[in-house]
Amino acid sequence: MAEGAAKAPPENGGGCDSGAGALERGVAPIKPQYLTTKEQFHEFLEAKSQEKPCRKTELDIRGKLYLAPLTTCGNLPFRRICKRFGADVTCGEMAVCTNLLQGQMSEWALLKRHQCEDVFGIQLEGAFPDTMTKCAELLNRTVEVDFVDINVGCPIDLVYKKGGGCALMNRLAKFQQIVRGMNQVLDVPLTVKIRTGVQERVNLAHRLLPELRDWGVALVTLHGRSREQRYTKLADWEYIAQCVKAASPMPLFGNGDILSFEDANHAMQTGVAGVMIARGALLKPWLFTEIKEQRHWDISSSERLDILRDFTNYGLEHWGSDTQGVEKTRRFLLQWLSFLCRYVPVGLLERLPQRINERPPYYLGRDYLETLMASQKADDWIRISEMLLGPVPPNFTFLPKHKANAYK
Ligand SMILES: Cc1cc2nc3c(=O)[nH]c(=O)nc-3n(C[C@H](O)[C@H](O)[C@H](O)COP(=O)(O)O)c2cc1C
Incomplete structure (x- = not known):
């Protein structure tokens, strides 16, 4: 189990109202990590839906500086550096749901949180509603986080070909089941990170955002590039501005190419609720200070x-x-x-x-x-x-x- 992320089991056995609480009302306290068949899984969801609705915690990070999830580079020591320089929100590196469910220790280690990370989320990748919901349920009882994010921006073939990452942007029915299933079992808000779309000139985000809002997503981050584009062209902030309206009132964070306080100011003018920074933080983690103090820092x-x-x-x-x-x-x-x-x-x-x-x-x-x-x-x-x-x-x-x- 991830040391820093582990939380003491809640007295009622986990979730908002499972375990003992559920037993009192005659609902079997099913532990989803032991479910093996689809039927059992649906039974579990059915039982969950009969429970009292969860009182979810809230996530209010408008105007805050969000350090992007960064596989390999966004490890806990690096995030400590960024926190010192003024990053407000941090997120663990992408963890693969199936690896977590198999109990791979190296995957669980990605969920560790340092005590300085006061607003901290974890990011998950997966392609199937049952495994992702199972995984969310398990994490809900075992890790202490402020939000859970789904990576629907991941472009790599290995993930994309299995229907995960940004392939989910074109698999609406599955995407909806994943969001609704995870949201139902999590006590913390569910957020989603997406791209403009898969192909270069086929923008999908503006059509997807109202759906995500209606499915109960608390916040979306939009990386202003398509899967095809990777890093070859600049992020499309005009399109991000259009998407702010499509997402409203759900907060939309914008992401792409921010390397100075001027870049951050321009980004905020699009009406986004906040900005996420990835490579900018890797090139100069003091960027967070520069944005907060609105200056260039000629660091030695x-x-x-x-x-x-x-x-x-x-x-x-x-x-x-x-x-x-x-x-x-x-x-x-x-x-x-x-x-x-x-x-x-x-x-x-x-x-x-x-x-x-x-x-x-x-x-x-x-x-x-x-x-x-x-x-x-x-x-x-x-x-x-x-x-x-x-x-x-x-x-x-x-x-x-x-x-x-x-x-x-
Ligand atoms: C080294 C590296 C690792 C990344 N890992 C992840 C990841 O685990 N999850 C994710 O959603 N995005 C990941 N990304 C994408 C970034 O979060 C971000 O969306 C992208 O780099 C665009 O932002 P930027 O222009 O500020 O770099 C990664 C990017 C880099 C450079």
Whole structure:
């Protein structure tokens, strides 16, 4: 069980009104993780629907800065760094429902929350109403979170071909069953993250949003790009603005390409309830401070190294300080460095602000460390890791995992 995420079993056995409470009224306290057949699952839902309606907690994050869920990079040590710089809302890395239901420890570890994460959600991926509802029920009783998000933006083939991620945008009946099923068993609000659509010129979000609102979703985040587009073009904020109206009164968060306080201001002018930031936080986690203080921060290379040192300390605390923990911390640091090197120091820019899709020409930093931090070579990232964690083991190699490193 995920250490930081585990919660003491509620006295009535879990849920809003299951276990003992349900028994008193003659409703069998079925534990959904033991259900194996479809019939049992429907029986479970039927019994649940006879219970008193849950009093759901509320999620009011309008105007708050939301650090995006980030597979591999958005680990707990990285989120601690972002919290320090002013991220308001944080979310765990995407967890796969079937892996959670199988009890895979590495998947459960993704749900861990640090005490500094005062508004924290977890993100789930799945393609089927029964497994996702079962999983939500299990999590409802075992983890302490403020919201649960469904990843309906995931573009990767492995997920998409099974009908999960953004494939759900085209599987309305299943999508509805998933949302309604999960919402029914969760005591916390259910949120959804979507894209503009699957194909490049076929926008689906504006038609989907009123449905999601009617199915009971508390908040949606819209990443302003289609699956086909990936990161090749800029996010479509005009379309996000149209979608705000389609979603109303359900709050809509906008997501895509925010790398400066000006970007965040423009985004807020579309009427979105708030913004979610992904690569911007990886390139410069102090972006949250810049947005809150409405300024550009010409941070020095030594201040940046201090941030990396804090990350490694949090990493050793989280993954352990034995050889395995050190190497795990190093791998995650290197994944992060593969993004961090794209930051161009404010003092070196000809024109402010830096844009996320621009590839800077090769430049020399104002000191050796600044030049080293701008390097696009994995060998240089390894050298930075050695400054903080000591020499790498023999035959060590590193390849960045995420394609989002690509420029336009
Ligand atoms: C390294 C990396 C990992 C990501 N992992 C997830 C994830 O687990 N769940 C998710 O919904 N989106 C994930 N995304 C997508 C981002 O949350 C976000 O929607 C996208 O990067 C656009 O925002 P940006 O322009 O601010 O980067 C990931 C993006 C990156 C770069």
